[in-house]
Amino acid sequence: MGQVVLKGINKFYDSVHAVKDVNLQIRDKEFVVFVGPSGCGKTTTLRMIAGLEAISSGDISIDGSVVNGLAPMDRDIAMVFQNYALYPHMSVYDNMAFGLKMRKFTRPEIDRRVRDAADILGIGELLKRKPRQLSGGQRQRVALGRAIVRHPRVFLFDEPLSNLDAKLRVQMRVELKKLHLRLGTTAIYVTHDQVEAMTLGDRVVVMKDGVVQQVGEPLELYNRPANKFVAGFIGSPTMNFATVTVTEANGSLIAENAGLRIRLPDGTARRLRGHIGHKVTLGVRPEDLTVAGAADPDHPCFDAVIEVVEQLGSEILLDMKVGQDVMVASVEPTVRVNVRDKLRLAMRPSSLHVFDVKTEEAI
């Protein structure tokens, strides 16, 4: 079992309120990712779960019992650190065996568990080496090995892939996912990389300034962001925003600003009935923009001037000027366009997001 519940968790450092009233239920076997920009409180929250950081107020419980006062060793958790934190003076074997020795496991049992973990991670050949004789990826595996030999109730990961190069990071990400499927242990994973969050998490917790912005499955965050921050944080390239005024003409709603004038699709219009005459922030993802000719004539369209063309092979990113706003569109690789071309783009109506200008909450 490995159910983790955070109830009203707060953390103060002197006058800084680093983590603000975090409430969260993490189910057994679930892979939950905390994501957010640096300083958002995600690592602090993880360290509070680990017991490395005292909780200012609130309760953390694992499998129903409150662990606030328990030392890290008594919480039955294992943690993988950003810089691996391998003991430099011990061999790989001893690094992995250390936690078991401290817990007074028998020698044959330690040996069996270390070799099992080494097999799973493919580091059987490295057991006699010292950490400094290993590459970054190998160290990462040893750090994982040290966590899994203990068969803990919960795995905690603190940005474990951020020190690896891009290629290795993608590879390890897949292996982490496989490992989780194989072991089924509850995992709490901290990262600032939204791609890691989306690909690894069963559920993702987006944090900013110590406050949980939204908790949900990856696609839920992508399709229905709770506010402008989540909308901008999830997805790459990031969502386009434009501040527009809502007006009514001939029974339908129009959103317009200096460079943009679109008729709002029915679904969006219904939500904005109360905002006529007011400003709202419009959001649309680059991948929800298409070249107008090919799209349904009913789709809202606008004109743009292309400033930069980025060929990625699988897609083309167009950096465009729309009135005063800068927008990015991701279009089919077959589209032939040049810098300074004027282009008419269409939005997929169902993918239009609207946010309150002041509160930035989704409308």
Next chain:
Amino acid sequence: MVVAETQVYMPQAPRTRQRLLEDERWLAFVLLVPTMVLLGMFIAYPFVRGILLSVTNSRVGVPGDFVGLANYYKIWNDGIFHTSVYNTFLYTGVTTVFKLALGLWLALLLNRNFRGKAFTRAFILLPFIIPTVLSTFAWKWMFDPTFSVLNWLFYHLNLISGRINWLGDPDLAMISIIVVNVWRGVPFFAISLLAGLQTISPELNEAAAIDGAKPRQRFWYITWPLLLPVTMVVVLFSIIQTFADFQIVYVMTGGGPANATHLFATYAYQIGVGTGLLSEGAAISLAMFPILFLVVIVQLLYIRRVEVR
């Protein structure tokens, strides 16, 4: 034309001196000369001169003649020399153990986070930066049989009924100089070991805590092995310094009472300068050399082994 205005630097044919310095071997030699002159003048020459002196029978004002190893033979059979050899080992051994233990303890405390951390760290160095002779004079007063603040304190705490003659009793005098040396040496250990502790990533201790190691085990399995190379260097330095210590004993007891607290250095000084027997004094100080040399070799080998590990 524009091109004509551009000045091209044409090196003149290099003179002999410049050409010599182009050669790296010569350049290295030239750069090393100042250091070699200084080392030669202040270390090599006195050392050789000391050896030459020790095989003569020269005294102050008398150049003396070659007498072979007669001086060494003489000190070999000298009871006070035996005492000073014993004292030097005792003094070095006991103080090093205490300095290491207390210094490590202080370093571990100072490595924590607390208010006024920077101030305390600077403050702890005080015994080390006060001129030794001055602080030793203060200690001498504290150990003075009549004016001793220690006696006063112990008396008022009802621990003693009469005066303790700290520096008048051979054993108490030894303990006293050991106390002063430890007091003076602990800051060096504390600050050096603190610097060593700060190179150990806190994540290692956190990882060990999660792995189930209690504080004592974390120290023993993580901190201590990682601190060992620094510790060895600090201990090496301290042993060399303490072995050749002079000031504390000279000021506190002058080697007394009845030559009971002499160390190599103070005895060599007393014989060589005090009584004017230069050659014998030189023999005494040179007798230190093989021992220190051995200590350095052993520890440097050990440090290398630890670092390779």
